[in-house]
Amino acid sequence: MIAAYRLDTGEIGTESLTRIAELLRRRLLRLCGVEPRGEAPFVLRLAVGTGEGEGYSIADLPPSGVAVTGDSARGLLYGVGRFLRGCRFGQGAFEPSAWRGTSAPAMSLRAMYFATHFHNWYHDAPVEEIVRYVEDLGLWGCNTIAVWFDMHHYSGLDDPAARRMIGRLRTILEAAAGLGLDTCLMGLANEAFRDSPSDLRADWTAGHDGYTKPPGGHYHVELCPSRPGALDLLLRWRGEVLQAFRDLGPRYTVIWPYDQGGCTCAACTPWGANGFLRAAEAVAGLTREILPQSRIVLSTWYFNHFIPGEWEALCRRFAAGAPEWIDYLLVDDYDGFPELPFSRGVPGGLPVVGFPEISMAGNSPWGGFGALVRPRHWEQYWHTVRGLLQGSFPYSEGRHDDISKVLLLQWQWDPDRAAGEILTEYAETHLTPAVAGDAGRLAYLLEEDLGLHAVVRPEDGQPVYRHRNPGRAEEAYELARSIDGRLPAHVALGWRWRLLWLRAAIGAEIRSGGGASTALLERCFEELVCLYSAEEAERPVAPPSRRQMARLRQSVAAAAG
Numbered sequence: 338m339i340a341a342y343r344l345d346t347g348e349i350g351t352e353s354l355t356r357i358a359e360l361l362r363r364r365l366l367r368l369c370g371v372e373p374r375g376e377a378p379f380v381l382r383l384a385v386g387t388g389e390g391e392g393y394s395i396a397d398l399p400p401s402g403v404a405v406t407g408d409s410a411r412g413l414l415y416g417v418g419r420f421l422r423g424c425r426f427g428q429g430a431f432e433p434s435a436w437r438g439t440s441a442p443a444m445s446l447r448a449m450y451f452a453t454h455f456h457n458w459y460h461d462a463p464v465e466e467i468v469r470y471v472e473d474l475g476l477w478g479c480n481t482i483a484v485w486f487d488m489h490h491y492s493g494l495d496d497p498a499a500r501r502m503i504g505r506l507r508t509i510l511e512a513a514a515g516l517g518l519d520t521c522l523m524g525l526a527n528e529a530f531r532d533s534p535s536d537l538r539a540d541w542t543a544g545h546d547g548y549t550k551p552p553g554g555h556y557h558v559e560l561c562p563s564r565p566g567a568l569d570l571l572l573r574w575r576g577e578v579l580q581a582f583r584d585l586g587p588r589y590t591v592i593w594p595y596d597q598g599g600c601t602c603a604a605c606t607p608w609g610a611n612g613f614l615r616a617a618e619a620v621a622g623l624t625r626e627i628l629p630q631s632r633i634v635l636s637t638w639y640f641n642h643f644i645p646g647e648w649e650a651l652c653r654r655f656a657a658g659a660p661e662w663i664d665y666l667l668v669d670d671y672d673g674f675p676e677l678p679f680s681r682g683v684p685g686g687l688p689v690v691g692f693p694e695i696s697m698a699g700n701s702p703w704g705g706f707g708a709l710v711r712p713r714h715w716e717q718y719w720h721t722v723r724g725l726l727q728g729s730f731p732y733s734e735g736r737h738d739d740i741s742k743v744l745l746l747q748w749q750w751d752p753d754r755a756a757g758e759i760l761t762e763y764a765e766t767h768l769t770p771a772v773a774g775d776a777g778r779l780a781y782l783l784e785e786d787l788g789l790h791a792v793v794r795p796e797d798g799q800p801v802y803r804h805r806n807p808g809r810a811e812e813a814y815e816l817a818r819s820i821d822g823r824l825p826a827h828v829a830l831g832w833r834w835r836l837l838w839l840r841a842a843i844g845a846e847i848r849s850g851g852g853a854s855t856a857l858l859e860r861c862f863e864e865l866v867c868l869y870s871a872e873e874a875e876r877p878v879a880p881p882s883r884r885q886m887a888r889l890r891q892s893v894a895a896a897a898g
């Protein structure tokens with residue numbers, strides 16, 4: 338065990354490298370209480386090559402030490418992550434990682450999208466927690482952090498609330514950029530501020546021009562690009578938003594068709610291959626002017642959900658090749674990965690990125706019952722899509738999906754890894770090696786208990802809790818209690834374990850109590866409120882305690898009356 342080390346950062350001078358060295362120092366201090374000392378015989382050397390790649394090497398440094406060398410600043414970050422995951426920690430000492438070799442990622446776009454809305458954790462937690470989480474994900478191989486400035490909440494960029502949100506998003510993106518990671522802005526092709534002119538607004542009704550359903554999530558303030566003057570206004574507003582982030586140099590800009598967004602009018606139909614493309618091309622052109630380095634990602638999310646034939650129409654539009662203003666096509670769906678790119682080829686032959694929804698599936702409210710763990714589901718997804726993708730932007734509503742993030746980040750680094758192996762590494766890193774096997778088993782047991790939901794009983798307004806699957810909740814809870822008893826105190830109290838423990842306890846208590854609200858459930862849900870900073874959370878993301886559900890009912894009643 339090493340009780341003291343010397344941190345050798347050589348000629349490291351750039352801000353990113355200084356931050357990565359500082360990150361390593363802070364993590365070692367937190368994990369075992371060891372700080373660098375100038376005279377220590379054991380040396381940790383951090384270095385960076387001259388390349389642009391994202392790989393790293395970890396080698397012996399005779400007579401006593403380890404050298405972590407990145408191909409670039411972010412390669413060093415990933416090497417530091419690999420080194421830390423391989424170390425074993427005691428009180429005041431650590432056993433350095435025994436792993437030696439070189440490693441580089443298979444896929445070039447290993448992003449994460451933080452949804453900052455509904456007063457979820459990204460929206461309301463102390464921003465220092467989010468910054469530290471960006472570091473966590475960087476250590477696991479993430480190379481891009483994506484955010485969305487959701488215009489419809491605000492009257493314009495002069496709105497003080499808009500300025501506060503811009504400031505928060507900038508802090509998150511600056512944390513990523515400070516570590517040498519890329520940043521990404523998302524937005525709708527026809528996105529608008531809250532008080533958009535009503536005569537320029539998009540149609541969102543269905544039952545005409547081929548639309549069988551109104552577009553989901555539409556806020557009814559979006560603009561119709563076919564109305565005279567609307568495209569100019571869309572571009573003016575989009576330009577203001579892009580300018581607010583220009584100095585951060587976002588590497589990617591994703592332009593969305595739906596959810597929210599879209600226009601169902603006759604002139605825009607079918608939106609995905611007509612009005613959307615016109616608006617997106619104009620937005621892409623403006624983006625290239627303001628952010629010349631930004632790659633344009635065209636999203637196809639929810640194509641064919643509200644009108645049939647959008648995918649097929651896009652194929653026809655791109656039959657002779659994709660327009661030069663598109664760099665990537667984003668392909669994915671809440672209801673399973675679209676089939677068309679496999680059967681007919683990718684429209685225009687574009688590189689494809691995914692958008693796996695890792696936060697909601699199965700439970701309502703999302704994450705309201707603790708950790709959402711789906712290793713079987715994501716392993717199956719991965720085997721289906723890995724040959725098609727250049728990477729992905731998983732959609733996240735908070736920290737309850739942390740295990741799914743790590744699975745996807747690690748598959749994008751090494752597509753052949755087994756889910757069980759990644760789960761073991763996760764548990765060894767974030768829990769303790771002694772429980773890694775049991776924690777992996779717990780993850781699979783919890784996946785059998787999806788479909789938990791909270792409803793209000795009409796006769797007395799009290800919450801009741803339901804499950805949709807037979808599950809093995811009692812077995813999971815028993816295993817969780819056994820693991821809990823074997824964890825060091827600081828791990829047992831950490832948010833990663835508490836989210837897993839609460840998830841197991843809640844699943845078992847819902848069954849043993851027949852779905853009634855109990856004192857234990859109330860304590861569990863209130864602990865989740867603390868862990869998520871969810872005091873103000875909206876219904877989709879609020880842990881369903883009696884208190885929280887009463888608060889939400891009151892706010893609905895106040896809004897109605």
Ligand SMILES: [Zn+2]
Pocket residue numbers: 539540561562563564600601602603604605612
């Ligand atoms: Zn329209």
